[in-house]
Structures are given as C-alpha cells and as structure tokens.
Amino acid sequence: MIFVKYRWLRPSLFLASLIISVFFLVASSSILEYSITILLSLILSYNFILELWIGMAFISPGNKKKMFTETGWSSSYHNLSTQIHAKSHFDEIKRPLVIIIHGWRSGAISMQSRAETYIKMGMHVIIFEMPGHGASEPVAKWTAGHAAVTFHEFFESLEPQFNMDLVSKIFLHGHSMGGFVLLKFNNLATSNIQYDKICGYILESPLTCYSFIFEETIKQLFIPRFLVNHYWKRLRSHFNTVNPKLTSVEDITEVDIPFWGSINNDLLLIQAEQDDVLGRRHYDRLVNVQSDLKENHFTFDEHLVPSLTHAQSRKNIDRDAIIEDWVKERIHSDSLTSA
Template identity: 25%
Template sequence: MIKLIQTYFKIASAVAPTLAGNHAFELFQRPLNKKIRKKEMSFFKVAKLFKIKHYLEDIHCYELGNPAGKLVLLVHGWESNAASMSAIGLKLAEAGHHVILFNLPAHGFSKLKKANIKMCKEVFLEVINHLNPKQPFSIVSHSFGSAVTAYALSKTTHQVDQLIFLTSPNKITQIFEDYANFIGLNQKALKQLCQRAENILHEPLEAIRTDLLHKKIRYNRLLLLHDSQDKVIPKANSIAIYNQWPNSELELLENTGHYKMLWNEEVIESVMKQFSSSPETEEKSLYAVAF
C-alpha cells in the first residue's frame, strides 16, 4: 500500500502538483490506525464517561480520581486515544488528583474520518472551557498531543502549573517536509499542501512552532521526557523546545520507545516525581543523558 501511495504522489506531483498537494493534505488529516489496543480496553470500564457538546461531534471525556483534587488533563497523540494515557492517569488518580482524559477528533470512538491541529486545538479548548478551572491546572501530553497542548494554550489566558511533554514535535513545516519526502511530493506540491494548511489555520505555519509558543502561554514549569533513540519524533525536537522555554527541564531516556513510554515505569515515576516536587530554582536543569 505504501509503495502504491508513493508511486501515485510521485507521478501526480510531476503532472498536477496542485492536485497532488490537495490530495496529500487530505490524506495527511486521516488517522489510518485507530485501533484500541487490548491493554487499553480495561480503562473504559473504570473511568467515568461524560460528553461535552461540540459542533464537530460530542467530545468523549473520561474522569478519574478525586473531583476535589488538583486538576490534571491528559492529552493523547496521533492515531491513539484517551486510554493510551491511562497508566499515568490511574497513578495520578491514586495520588489524589482529579484526572480528565478525552479523545481528540477522529480518534478513539469518534465517527469523524479526519482531524488536524486546528480541530484538535478547538476541542481541547472546549474541554477546558467546560471544566472552567478556577485554579491553575496541569497537563501531561504525548507526541502530537503536546503540539496540540502548546497551540491551544497559546490561545487562552488560563494559568497552567505543571506542563509535561512526553515527546513533542516542534515545527509543523518540518512535519510537512518529512511527510512530503516520505510520500514523494515535489516542492510545488508541498507548497500547495502548506497553503491548504494555512488556509485552515488562518495564520502562517511558521507561527506554530512549539519552541516559540511559550511566549503566549502562562505556565509555571515544563518537563520534557524523550527517548534518545526515538525514531518517530527525534530528540532534536524536545531539545529545541527546552532551549527556548524558561523554567523547563529535559530528561533524555533510554529504551523507553515512543508509544511504549506511556507504560514505562521510569517515565511514570518521572511524571509522579514532577507533581510531588516543588521548584527549588528557576534555572534550567538537564539530567539523565547528556546530548
């Protein structure tokens, strides 16, 4: 299937780059693997489901822990679902936090067929507005969910306490370039793809850079966790973010993988430690593996 897709876009780019760019953008928005893993299914039996009305479709949200506890939102990545964050969510709930997880558009049990960062940002903000937190809250996000988190927070004035990015892409332009190289788009087709994205976002792609969005976000601390050998999102993305965000820490890990890190005891321990610790200094620190 991949070979056929690459052949199609290579030919289409040469013959009709505008058409190829449009088709590539439509394909880019479609999560191809929405399967809920077996180990994730038990989460849906223990979490309390509630739904938030939204013009796209009802947002499926899941609640764990003490409603009177400190609020923590968990945001999953691309081609994943709320339950992928359940190992972390259950630990936070056990520690007394009020944990909210939700499915992004076209993920989990969603009936939608496509999603993009704008749609995901809007859904995330709808969840925050529904919860209407009166005190600073925290967020743990994974992969694409970290980009959604940063983008959404840049559009609101809510105060965030702890931010934890379990990997994060940085530049959308780089994501599109990598995607174009993978499927065989030429530069003209790539330009059309980017133009389609900007038309939806109503702002230039260069404005959506996770490393620079901190200027528009009210937060206390950021912790980045990233496997040094991550093949899905290279560690350079988190390093770039760390280098720009004040009050940030970067922990480079070994042998945790990209998705498997969500179930890794070392990762979960680092997350829990961040919630139990208090900032001793405003200076950055880098621990674990040096880069």
C-alpha cells in the first residue's frame, strides 16, 4: 500500500479522484462512457469511505502535556525508530530502577507523582514518553505496535545512555495504554543482562484487548455490519504497513492478549474498581489469561481499588501503598533509603 504513513493523504486522493470521476460522468456522451464512469465512481466511493474511516480510527495523541522541570530530574532524547524523550532521576548509589510508561494522551508530567513514590522508596526512575506524546517526536499515524517497538529499542539501548552499573533490579510500570505497550514488549524481549534484571511488572488499569476498542470504533463511526470485515482488512493492512518490525497481524485476536502479549514475570495488577474509560473487561481478560499461565514460579497479585479512577489519579494513597508493599518484597536487601 502506498502513502499509508500519512493519515489523511489516501482519503484525500480518493476524494479528488472521485470528484474527477463525477465530472467525467456528467460529461459522458455515450452509454459505454457512462457505464465505465459509474463503475469507477462506485469503486472510488467505496475506497474513499473505507480510507476515511481508517483516517478517523488512527486518532492523534493531540495536544502534548507540559514538561516538568523539578530539581534532580534530567531530560534525554533517544534517536530510535522515533525520537523519544525520557525523564530520569538517578543518583550515584546502586539501587533498583523503575521505568514508567504513561497512558494515552498523557505524558511524563502525569506520572510525576507515581515517580516520586518510587524515589521515596529509594529507587532510580525513568519515565518513557511514548511517540507523539510529551516531548517525543510526533508521528503521522500512531499505533501501540510502534510504541512497543520503540520502547523495546529504548530498553535495549539503556546502556550506555544510563549508568546501568548503578541498577540492581528493574521494575516496569505501565498505566492504561502503557500497560498494553508493556504486554507487547514482554513478548519482544530477548535475553541480555538488562532483561535478566527485570523482576516485576506493575500494570495499572491496563488496556489489554484491541478488539474491545475496535467494537467501540465501529459504533462511533456508524460502520454497517456488512462492511465490518472489509474495514478490518483495510485497517489491518495499514497497521502492518506502518509496523514493519512486527509480525504481520492477520486476525483481530492477534491484537488481544494472550496473542498480543502476556507477562511471564512477577505481576502486580492494579485496577480502578470504577473504570469510566475502559471498564472492567480488560482487567477481567488479563486476570483469566495470567491465571492460566503455567509458570507457577512467577507471582500474580491483583487488586481492585475503590478509591482509584482511570484518569485524574496522579495521586492515590491506596494505589501507592499496594505498590510499595509489593515492590519491597522483591527488592530484598537493596537500599530502601530515600534517594
């Protein structure tokens, strides 16, 4: 497919072609010309509508969040598939590290309070800003697949960007879309000294199944049922084209857990009990998937938190207490003294 990387270019080209086709239709002087232009106009109309829906489905992250500049924090830029911005808080003591990935249309500033909780526990912190978010480079077509690939590249390039000799263990914390990215990342992970340091994932109200989002998109765009399969095939083609570093997706189940990813490590799942953004079914699906895993030497702890909401929860005492207790159990003899 050509011009796939640009969100509105393909629908614009089909619309322009359709307008020209209609002009020739009006000017047709014979039955043959009329029949050909009618057929061409129908084909162009069909493709224009599909591409318009596709363009509307690839929502842009929109307005970026402001950057915070508190003392002790550093900014760094990483030239990966997309240029990525990260905020980091390190000192010269060997400590556990947590890498935090924010949610959709969020940024490092939204994770600052969570990060401060980890710092008070005596941990190094990195906040990864996804493509198109915060100070990271904008992307014409945003996908979670691209975000996962970029985070994978980021993780593999931690050394020498950061002094990893000062890192004893690594925890990964993903909120909402950040959780979906970490689920895929865990499937992409290979084996080296940095991966071997990973000793736990914290997923907070994570998105786990794209098919649920797909169902909502169909309703929002008023896509007729008889065109859903056609729409999915076109959407799949766009996704595969803009994500050449991922295995091609064929069926929609492949963008749901467990095919999209699962966690083969210690996992803490924290869920807003009243999730007004994603609801409970993403959580329920992940509970079922993780409970079925046979790697019994890994722990799986789940918590429904009544006081927690999906958004607007930069500060939450109950969530922070759960995380602190869970992490403390796993860092053993590492320093818990405030950084």
